[in-house]
Amino acid sequence: MPSFDIVSEFDPHEVRNAVDQANKEVSTRFDFKGSNAQFELQDESILMKAESTFQLQQMLPILFSKMTKRGVDIACMESGDIKDTGKTAQQPITLNQGIDTPTAKKIVKIIKDKKLKVQAAIQGEKIRVTGKKRDDLQQVMAMLKAEKSVELPLQFNNFRD
Numbered sequence: 232m233p234s235f236d237i238v239s240e241f242d243p244h245e246v247r248n249a250v251d252q253a254n255k256e257v258s259t260r261f262d263f264k265g266s267n268a269q270f271e272l273q274d275e276s277i278l279m280k281a282e283s284t285f286q287l288q289q290m291l292p293i294l295f296s297k298m299t300k301r302g303v304d305i306a307c308m309e310s311g312d313i314k315d316t317g318k319t320a321q322q323p324i325t326l327n328q329g330i331d332t333p334t335a336k337k338i339v340k341i342i343k344d345k346k347l348k349v350q351a352a353i354q355g356e357k358i359r360v361t362g363k364k365r366d367d368l369q370q371v372m373a374m375l376k377a378e379k380s381v382e383l384p385l386q387f388n389n390f391r392d
Contacts, residue, residue, distance in 0.1 A: 232362070232363065233363070233392050234361040234389075234390075234391050235359075235368055235372070235389055235391070236354075236357045236358065236359055237330070237358040237360060237375065237385055238329075238385070239307065239327070239330050239356075239384055239385055239386065240328050240329065241304065241328060241384075242302070242303065245302055246272065246277075246326065249297040249301040250294070250297075252297045252300075253270050253290075253293050253297045256293055257270070263281075263286065263289075266281060266286060268281040268282065275325060275326050275328070276324060276325045277294070277308075277323070277324045278324075279294070279322045279323075279324065280319060280320075280321050281319070282319060283320055284315055284320045287320050287321075287322050291310070291322075294324070306382065306384045307327045307328065307384055308325070309324065309325045309327060310322065310324050311323040329355075329356030330357060330358065331356075334381065334382075335358055336353070337381065338358055338381060338385075339352075341374075341375070341381075342371055342375075345370075345371075347371060348362055348363060348364070348367050349362035349367050349368060349371055350362070365392065375387075
């Protein structure tokens with residue numbers, strides 16, 4: 232019976248490369264000369280450090296462009312609040328991976344509302360979709376790609392015939 236998995240994930244190696252490229256660009260840009268502006272990659276987050284909130288606002292598009300060029304969907308990134316102490320400003324950016332339960336239930340409901348001959352089951356942080364025909368599964372993929380109510384970047388993997 233054909234099946235596939237719906238997941239929301241990113242490649243941590245590509246994230247590391249994008250952060251390194253963003254650090255390199257910040258260190259060479261004229262408007263950041265002499266400042267200690269930098270990106271720090273932690274486990275599931277990136278910490279932006281700069282001397283002012285204005286510099287943090289200038290750094291965010293740099294990070295987004297590097298992530299996009301490396302193939303990481305920026306929809307999985309969530310910006311936190313800016314913490315401005317006297318000398319430095321910091322802003323955490325969390326990287327979301329996996330589909331949480333309310334979003335998974337919403338996706339399953341969307342699939343069931345289309346009345347296709349497929350079954351969707353939540354399995355941890357992914358959703359397994361099975362059906363008798365390969366065409367039905369491809370319709371589900373196309374429908375979810377066109378769906379705007381799901382805020383997460385979705386990938387489809389583990390397709391089996």
